[in-house]
Every structure is written in structure tokens, then in C-alpha cells.
Amino acid sequence: MLAIADNYFAQFALPVDFEINSDKLGSRYRELQAEVHPDRFAASGEEQRLQAIKLSSYLNEAYETLKSPLRRAGYLLRLRGIDVEQVAQSDLAPGLLVEQMELRESLAELPGGESAFDRLDELNRKAASWLAERQRQFVRALAGNRLDQARKLFHELQFLHKLQTEIDKKEESLESVADF
Amino acid sequence: MSLLQISEPGGGDPRRAVHRRAAGIDLGTTNSLIATAIKGEVRTLADAGGAHLLPSAVQYGAGGVLAVGAAAKARSAADPGNVIVSAKRALGKSFAELQSGGGFRQYRFDAGKGDAAPAFVTAAGPRDPVEVSAAILRALAERSREQTGEELAGAVITVPAHFNDAQRQQTRQAAKLAGIEVLRLLNEPTAAAVAYGLDRREQGNIIVFDLGGGTFDVSLLSLRKGVFEVLATGGDTALGGDDFDQAVADWLIARSGAEAVAAADWPALLQVANQARERLGDADQAEVVWRDWRGALDAAQFAEIAAPLVRRTILSCRRVMRDAGVDTGAIDNVLLVGGATRMPLIRRAVAKFFGREPLADIDPDRVVAMGAGIQAEVLIGNQPTGDFLLLDVNPLSLGIETMGELVEKIIRRNTAIPVAKSQEFTTFKDGQTAMVLHVVQGERELVGECRSLARFTLGGIPPMVAGAAKVKVTFQVDADGLLSVSAEEASTGSKAEVQVKPSFGLDSGQIEQMLRDSRDHARDDMLARALGEARLDATRLMDAIGGAIKENGEILSAAEKSGIEQALAELRDAMAEHDSARIEELTQRLNHVSEAFAARRMNLTVGAALRGESIDTLSRETE
Known part of the structure; x- marks a missing residue:
């Protein structure tokens, strides 16, 4: 049915790189799903259907890993044999911790009314620009084979990503009481 | 019912000679439909009088089912306790929820014994929502049999995308009770997108806004070369046209100065409210006569009454856009599905939010059944499988309870299915030899605020210091959206597995409440x-x-x-x-x-x- 490649990038015929062509990823994903999805085997035997579920699940996992910049970064480190599950406090630069505190504080002290949304937009932009900057540094570290630095940057990306989720949550909770 | 057994261990030949009758069934809160291929084209089937919609109403008498459909619905005011309408809203609900549920003011309920589902008390005895749904499914299967001369070999039945596991399981049970083989439970907005997308050869990002009689879904799909990829879905399984009727009914009571309304009078009142609401679709004002009160409901008043409900639909739209990370500017088309989207104020709110006029030239009532019918043809093997493919998602996050009554989410909402995900957990105490795994569904971070799906125990963990054991927990969701969970201890290979079949006093309204709460809290x-x-x-x-x-x-x-x-x-x-x-x-x-x-x-x-x-x-x- 489907030949399993050495890594997720190869599975979608993409170079092993943080920079990714997402149109290509999407179209390749859909082509491969069209071959292995369980619906293609609705009339086949049990064994083939089970195999289809496995392959289709595998493709979904591979696709979602590469689609998300954060998960893609973690995966690139894993390919270099680095365990990203473990995180130590010392992996996080003091500067980041300060930025984090500031952002979290502004999140907790949002003004009332419409201006809260403007403030959230601003925070979102800030987080996004820090994220973009660290992604660039991550790419450089990886290219220069400075793996320990890349790992630290990855954990910082994780931190910033979590902050973005918190901003989103905050936005949702404000929306549910706002008028629009 | 006997089924043709076609065993093909070597893989199916799509052009096999045996044609099997397959159908798509839209089992709706207010109306239901069946669609099947006639001369190679999937279409909805009408009754002898030319009506495609079968009202989802069942009348019970001392001997059992007296009538299904329009005849039953017509008697609802005269025989209020025995004509069951909107049974879909009761699927998966507990006795307590049905007792207090705003949608069911005219019925009495029986708590049911043991694991049995709570039931409507009728002249035929207690009838649970699964039985009522089965009666409707049977009537539809009969319609297909009469018109095609063939037994139904299998059906794709649609469910709201936001249905939880319990509601999906009960829908399956209803089909089983009606003697119908379920090929697939298909999400309603996805079905609509299939019918519409294939018809128009549409490409790009589309929104399906599906407001039915009792449920609301909104899905964002990407259509590319015959692949329908759901990017995100959201909604509310307790929001539909019925709620707008209830709101109008409450307004009527307040306006007319009526005293408390007896349960038996609700069906008549709801009919008056419903007619007024539907007339407002074409006019600025609707005359209302209820008991000896005579007055009018105008569009502005209705907009005010309905505002909180409309707001809830738009909140779900925002959430879906955010989950998918897509901007409203990237939407190519907005598709309206479900009879309740005929309300002009819904169309206006949708147009305003997405910044474009929604498509209104398709029949919002029939498109879901047609999409299901097309999928049924493929799944049963009448159609070559290469034409199109559906890639759907898991609508609600699935997770596991960890220490401190926290939820660790294993599969997040809007993850593409089928999917399998594993995570490692460890023991909390020295020498701990067993672990209780509690599987929950919902978006909140605390266990008590999520829906409990199943509990099972993994035993046989060798005694070690706390944190040394490695227990790998795997969640799998198949293409039908059904979950199974297994756990394995790494050093001994000790295993425990469970297929999640919720048998608890289920509810669905809680799911949306949970979603709302997770925003608020x-x-x-x-x-x-x-x-x-x-x-x-x-x-x-x-x-x-x-x-x-x-x-x-x-x-x-x-x-x-x-x-x-x-x-x-x-x-x-x-x-x-x-x-x-x-x-x-x-x-x-x-x-x-x-x-x-x-x-x-x-x-x-x-x-x-x-x-x-x-x-x-x-x-x-x-x-």
C-alpha cells in the first residue's frame, strides 16, 4: 500500500529542513491519504482495513508534526538524536523569563471594554515576533550544528507557543461576554 | 434482515457485478430524509404525496406505533403526551436532564432500570429516544424499499459533527434496532459539503453553517481535487430552530399575560410560535393568535428575542476560524444548511461575520441526505472509490485524568482522524502496583468539569520507586470517530485495554456548557x-x-x-x-x-x- 519512508519529511518528498513548502506538504498529504484511507478499503477484508487505519493514522501524525512549526522543530531535533521531552530550568534564558513575566502580567491586567482586544492584538503581535525571531535563531543553530543551543531555543519556542495559547484563551473568554 | 455476504480477502474490485442498495439518511431533529441512487443519480425520495421531508414525529397508542411523520405531527396538539417530536435532542441525555430540559415541557419521563436509557412515558408504555429514532429510520427504509423494490443493504447516517461518543453510539443502536446496517456515521456539515462540492466542482475553503431543528454545527473544509479535508469544526448540540420557537413562545406568554402553561398545551403553543417565526421569513410582521390573545410579532422584536441565540452561533464560528488558524478573508464560499438558516436574521449575521453573502440557492433541507447517499454508494462498493475522499476530524478533546484531578489532553479537538497517540505516565507512590485510568472528553483542565467516558485499571505493575514505572497509554480514534484506549507497562508488558462504550447517564448539553465554561473560566x-x-x-x-x-x-x-x-x-x-x-x-x-x-x-x-x-x-x- 504505502512505503514507509525513513522520516516524515521524506514521506512527503520534502527536504529535511525547518523551512517548509506547506502547499506541497498539503497536496502530497492528500495524495497519500487518497491511497491509504480506510474508506478506500471499505469493501476489503478485515486485515486490509486494519492496515489502512494504521497507515492513515501514521500519515495524519506525520502531517500534523510537519504542519506545526513547533512540532516540526522538535521533530528535527529528534532526528538529530536529541531528547526534547526533558526540560531544565537552566535551558531557559533569563531574558525570556523576564519577557514571559511581563507578557503574563499584561495578560492578567487587561483594560475593560474594546481596548482589551487591542491590547490582546498587541500582545499577540509581540509574541509572534519573538517567536519568529527565535525560529530564525533555531534554523541558524541547527544549520551550524550547534545542537545544544538549538535545543534551548526549542524550549523557548515551546514557552512562547504556550503563551500564545493563553492569549487565545483569554480572547475567547472576552468574546463570550462582548458584543459584536 | 439478511445481508449479502461478499467476502473479498484480496481487496475489492469496485466494478463488481452485484449491486447493493445503499442509502444516505439524515436523521434530523425536526425532519428526516433518505437519499439513494436512482438511475445512477443520488436523490432524496419523496412520499406518495410528493413530500421529501418526513417529520421526525412518532405517535404511540396502546398497541404501539400508530403513526410516523406528518400524520403523527398533525396530532401533536390533540395527543400531546403520545406524539414524540424532537427525540434526537434526548439522545444521550440522563433522566435528570430530560426532566429539567427546556425542550421537553410536554412529556413525562421514566427513569429506566439499570443501564436502560430514560424513556418517554406513552400510551404504549415507556419508549426511549433510541426506540423513537428507530421508528423513524424504519419508516424511511420502508420508503426506499417501496420505491426501489430492494432491501436496504446499508446506510450512511448523518450526525451533528458535535455529537459526543454516547450520542453516536445511540444513533448506531437506533439503526440496529431498525434492522439497518450502518456503513458509517457521517458528520452533517461534511455530508453537505460533499453534495455541494461535487455538484459544483468547487475548490477552495468553504464554511458549512448548519443550523437544524435542534443542533448547530459549523465546519471549515478545504476542497482540493476531490479531497474534502475538514480543517476545524465547532458547534452546539443543543441549539437549533426549536430554541427560536421556544424563545418566541416565552415572549408570547409574557405578552399575553397568560398564567402558567400546562404541559399539554405546549405543542399547540410551539406550533403558533413556529408559524409566526416562519412567516417572518417573508414579511416584516406576523399576525399571532393564541388562545384569546391577538397581536403581532415584527422583525425587530424577533431580532431582539433571538439575539442571544444568534450570538452563540457566531461565537462558534469565531472559535472554528481560530482553531484552523484561517482568516475570514481566506474563505471562498459560505454554505447554509438546515431549515433554520432560512431565517433572514441568521443570513444577515453570517454574511456580516464572514464578509460575504452566503450561498442560498441550494435546498438547505436536502443537501445533507444527498451527501450521505453519495458516500453510501462508495462505501458499499457500487461506485469506484477514486472519485472523492473525506478527511474528518475529532470534534472534542480526549484526555486522561492525572494526579491533582487535572486533565492531560491526549488527542486535541480538531485533530485529523483516524489517529493514534501515545503518552507515557508514571506511578505516584513507591511500590504502586496498579493504576486507574480515567478517560474524559472536554476542553476544561479539571476532571470534574469534563465528561467522564470510561475508567479502567492497569494492574501487574512491578513495585518500584515512584516515577520509575513507565506506562504507555494509547488513544485511538477510528474513521467513525469511535475511541479505544489501551495501556501497557513497559518493563513487564502488562496490558489493559478498553473500548469506550459510554453507559453512563449521558448528556450532550453539558458538552457545549463545558465549551462555554472553558472560555469563561x-x-x-x-x-x-x-x-x-x-x-x-x-x-x-x-x-x-x-x-x-x-x-x-x-x-x-x-x-x-x-x-x-x-x-x-x-x-x-x-x-x-x-x-x-x-x-x-x-x-x-x-x-x-x-x-x-x-x-x-x-x-x-x-x-x-x-x-x-x-x-x-x-x-x-x-x-
């Missing part, structure tokens, strides 16, 4: 989570140190021992407070004063382990 959750985590870390450390002192206390000096004990006591006091920062600080201190002790103890343990174990066991444990 995001901050509470964060604080509660921080406190829960701090307490958990503290407990874990106190337990470990307590155990260590008992075991190796002799290697401590008196000064060390009193230092540790003092830190322990302070932390224990702080645990009673709700200050997570203080708990964290004291935990750190305790950790610090016991560091040297832990290091010496580690040397002792490793030494002992190396003497006692073979290399084989060791290497497996450290893997």
Missing part, C-alpha cells in the same frame, strides 16, 4: 491548575522524602534530619492554603535541604540494584 483554570500542580509536586516530594527517611534514615546526621523535618513541617502547613507560589517556594527549599541525602541514597540504591539484577532486566528498565 480560562483564568480560574490556570490558577487551579497551578495550585493543583504545586500541591502535586509538594506531595510527591514529601512522600518520597518520608519514605526515604524510613528506609535510609540512618545515613542522616542529626542536624540534617532536623533541617529536613522542619522544611517538611512548613510545607505541610502551606499545603492547606491556596497560595501556589508559597507551596512552590517551600517545595524548592525542601528539595534543597534534602539534596545531599538524596544523592547518598541514590548511590546506595544503585549499588544494591547492580548486585541484585541481571543485565537484561537492567537494560530493559532503563530503556
Whole structure:
């Protein structure tokens, strides 16, 4: 049915790189799903259907890993044999911790009314620009084979990503009481 | 019903000679439809009178089912307790929820015995929502049989995308009871997108806004070269046209100054409200006559009455766009599905939010059944499978309870299915030999605020120090959206597995409530989570140190021992407070004063382990 490649990038015929062509990823994903999805085997035997579920699940996992910049970064480190599950406090630069505190504080002290949304937009932009900057540094570290630095940057990306989720949550909770 | 058994171990030939009758069924809250291929084209089937919609109403008499469909619906005012309408809203609900549920003011309920679902009390005895749904499905299957001359070999039945596991399971049970083989449960907005997309050869991003009689879904799909990829879905399984009728009915009661309305009078009142609402579709004002009160409902008044409901639909739209990370500017088309989208105020709200006029030239009632019919043709093997493919998602997050009553989400909402995800967990106490796994569904961070799906126990974990065992928990969701969970302990291979078949007093309204709450309480959750985590870390450390002192206390000096004990006591006091920062600080201190002790103890343990174990066991444990 489907030949399993050495890594997720190869599975979608993409170079092993943080920079990714997402149109290509999407179209390749859909082509491969069209071959292995369980619906293609609705009339086949049990064994083939089970195999289809496995392959289709595998493709979904591979696709979602590469689609998300954060998960893609973690995966690139894993390919270099680095365990990203473990995180130590010392992996996080003091500067980041300060930025984090500031952002979290502004999140907790949002003004009332419409201006809260403007403030959230601003925070979102800030987080996004820090994220973009660290992604660039991550790419450089990886290219220069400075793996320990890349790992630290990855954990910082994780931190910033979590902050973005918190901003989103905050936005949702404000929306549910706002008028629009 | 006997089914043709076609066994094809070598894989199916799509052009097989045997044609099997397949159909798509839209089992709706208010109306239901069936669609099947006639001369190669999938279309909905009409009754002898030319009506495609079968009202989802069943009348019961002493001998059983008296009527299904329009005839039953027509008698609803005259025989209120025995004509069951909107049974779909009761699927998966507990007795308590049905008793208090606003949508069911005219019925009495029977709690049911043991695991049995709560039931409507009718002249034929108690009839649960599964039985009522089965009666509707049977009537549709009969319509297909009469018109095609063939037995139904299989059907794709549509469900709201936001239906939870319990509601999906009960829909399956209803089909089973009606003698219908279910090829697939298909999400309603996805079905609509298929019918529409294939018809128009549409490409790009489309929104399906599906407001039916009792449920609301909104899905964002990407259509590319025959592949329908759901990017995100959201909604509310307790929001539909019925709620707009109820709101108008409440307005009518207030306006007319009526005293309390008897349960038996509700069907008549709801009909008046419904007619007024539907007339407002074409006119600015609708005359209303109820009992001896005569008045009018105008569009502005209705807009005011309906505003909170409209708002809820738009909130779901925002959430879906955010989940998909797509901007409204990137939407190519908006498709309206479900009879309730005929309301002009809904069309206006949708147009405003997405910044484009929604498509209104398709029949919003029939498109879901047609999409299901097309999928049924493919799944049963009448159609070559290469034409199109559906890639759907899991609508609600699935997770597991961890210490501190926190939820660890394993599969997040809007993850593409089928999917399998694993995560490792460990033991909390020294020598712990079993682990209870509690599977939950929902978006909140605390277990008590999510829906409980199943509990099972993994036993046979070898006794080890806390945190040494590695238990791998795997969640799998298949293409039907059904979940199974398994757990395995790495060093012994001890296994436990469970297919989640919820048999609890289920509810669906809770799901949306949970979604809403998770928006409203995001901050509470964060604080509660921080406190829960701090307490958990503290407990874990106190337990470990307590155990260590008992075991190796002799290697401590008196000064060390009193230092540790003092830190322990302070932390224990702080645990009673709700200050997570203080708990964290004291935990750190305790950790610090016991560091040297832990290091010496580690040397002792490793030494002992190396003497006692073979290399084989060791290497497996450290893997």
C-alpha cells in the first residue's frame, strides 16, 4: 500500500529542513491519504482495513508534526538524536523569563471594554515576533550544528507557543461576554 | 434482515457485478430524509404525496406505533403526551436532564432500570429516544424499499459533527434496532459539503453553517481535487430552530399575560410560535393568535428575542476560524444548511461575520441526505472509490485524568482522524502496583468539569520507586470517530485495554456548557491548575522524602534530619492554603535541604540494584 519512508519529511518528498513548502506538504498529504484511507478499503477484508487505519493514522501524525512549526522543530531535533521531552530550568534564558513575566502580567491586567482586544492584538503581535525571531535563531543553530543551543531555543519556542495559547484563551473568554 | 455476504480477502474490485442498495439518511431533529441512487443519480425520495421531508414525529397508542411523520405531527396538539417530536435532542441525555430540559415541557419521563436509557412515558408504555429514532429510520427504509423494490443493504447516517461518543453510539443502536446496517456515521456539515462540492466542482475553503431543528454545527473544509479535508469544526448540540420557537413562545406568554402553561398545551403553543417565526421569513410582521390573545410579532422584536441565540452561533464560528488558524478573508464560499438558516436574521449575521453573502440557492433541507447517499454508494462498493475522499476530524478533546484531578489532553479537538497517540505516565507512590485510568472528553483542565467516558485499571505493575514505572497509554480514534484506549507497562508488558462504550447517564448539553465554561473560566483554570500542580509536586516530594527517611534514615546526621523535618513541617502547613507560589517556594527549599541525602541514597540504591539484577532486566528498565 504505502512505503514507509525513513522520516516524515521524506514521506512527503520534502527536504529535511525547518523551512517548509506547506502547499506541497498539503497536496502530497492528500495524495497519500487518497491511497491509504480506510474508506478506500471499505469493501476489503478485515486485515486490509486494519492496515489502512494504521497507515492513515501514521500519515495524519506525520502531517500534523510537519504542519506545526513547533512540532516540526522538535521533530528535527529528534532526528538529530536529541531528547526534547526533558526540560531544565537552566535551558531557559533569563531574558525570556523576564519577557514571559511581563507578557503574563499584561495578560492578567487587561483594560475593560474594546481596548482589551487591542491590547490582546498587541500582545499577540509581540509574541509572534519573538517567536519568529527565535525560529530564525533555531534554523541558524541547527544549520551550524550547534545542537545544544538549538535545543534551548526549542524550549523557548515551546514557552512562547504556550503563551500564545493563553492569549487565545483569554480572547475567547472576552468574546463570550462582548458584543459584536 | 439478511445481508449479502461478499467476502473479498484480496481487496475489492469496485466494478463488481452485484449491486447493493445503499442509502444516505439524515436523521434530523425536526425532519428526516433518505437519499439513494436512482438511475445512477443520488436523490432524496419523496412520499406518495410528493413530500421529501418526513417529520421526525412518532405517535404511540396502546398497541404501539400508530403513526410516523406528518400524520403523527398533525396530532401533536390533540395527543400531546403520545406524539414524540424532537427525540434526537434526548439522545444521550440522563433522566435528570430530560426532566429539567427546556425542550421537553410536554412529556413525562421514566427513569429506566439499570443501564436502560430514560424513556418517554406513552400510551404504549415507556419508549426511549433510541426506540423513537428507530421508528423513524424504519419508516424511511420502508420508503426506499417501496420505491426501489430492494432491501436496504446499508446506510450512511448523518450526525451533528458535535455529537459526543454516547450520542453516536445511540444513533448506531437506533439503526440496529431498525434492522439497518450502518456503513458509517457521517458528520452533517461534511455530508453537505460533499453534495455541494461535487455538484459544483468547487475548490477552495468553504464554511458549512448548519443550523437544524435542534443542533448547530459549523465546519471549515478545504476542497482540493476531490479531497474534502475538514480543517476545524465547532458547534452546539443543543441549539437549533426549536430554541427560536421556544424563545418566541416565552415572549408570547409574557405578552399575553397568560398564567402558567400546562404541559399539554405546549405543542399547540410551539406550533403558533413556529408559524409566526416562519412567516417572518417573508414579511416584516406576523399576525399571532393564541388562545384569546391577538397581536403581532415584527422583525425587530424577533431580532431582539433571538439575539442571544444568534450570538452563540457566531461565537462558534469565531472559535472554528481560530482553531484552523484561517482568516475570514481566506474563505471562498459560505454554505447554509438546515431549515433554520432560512431565517433572514441568521443570513444577515453570517454574511456580516464572514464578509460575504452566503450561498442560498441550494435546498438547505436536502443537501445533507444527498451527501450521505453519495458516500453510501462508495462505501458499499457500487461506485469506484477514486472519485472523492473525506478527511474528518475529532470534534472534542480526549484526555486522561492525572494526579491533582487535572486533565492531560491526549488527542486535541480538531485533530485529523483516524489517529493514534501515545503518552507515557508514571506511578505516584513507591511500590504502586496498579493504576486507574480515567478517560474524559472536554476542553476544561479539571476532571470534574469534563465528561467522564470510561475508567479502567492497569494492574501487574512491578513495585518500584515512584516515577520509575513507565506506562504507555494509547488513544485511538477510528474513521467513525469511535475511541479505544489501551495501556501497557513497559518493563513487564502488562496490558489493559478498553473500548469506550459510554453507559453512563449521558448528556450532550453539558458538552457545549463545558465549551462555554472553558472560555469563561480560562483564568480560574490556570490558577487551579497551578495550585493543583504545586500541591502535586509538594506531595510527591514529601512522600518520597518520608519514605526515604524510613528506609535510609540512618545515613542522616542529626542536624540534617532536623533541617529536613522542619522544611517538611512548613510545607505541610502551606499545603492547606491556596497560595501556589508559597507551596512552590517551600517545595524548592525542601528539595534543597534534602539534596545531599538524596544523592547518598541514590548511590546506595544503585549499588544494591547492580548486585541484585541481571543485565537484561537492567537494560530493559532503563530503556
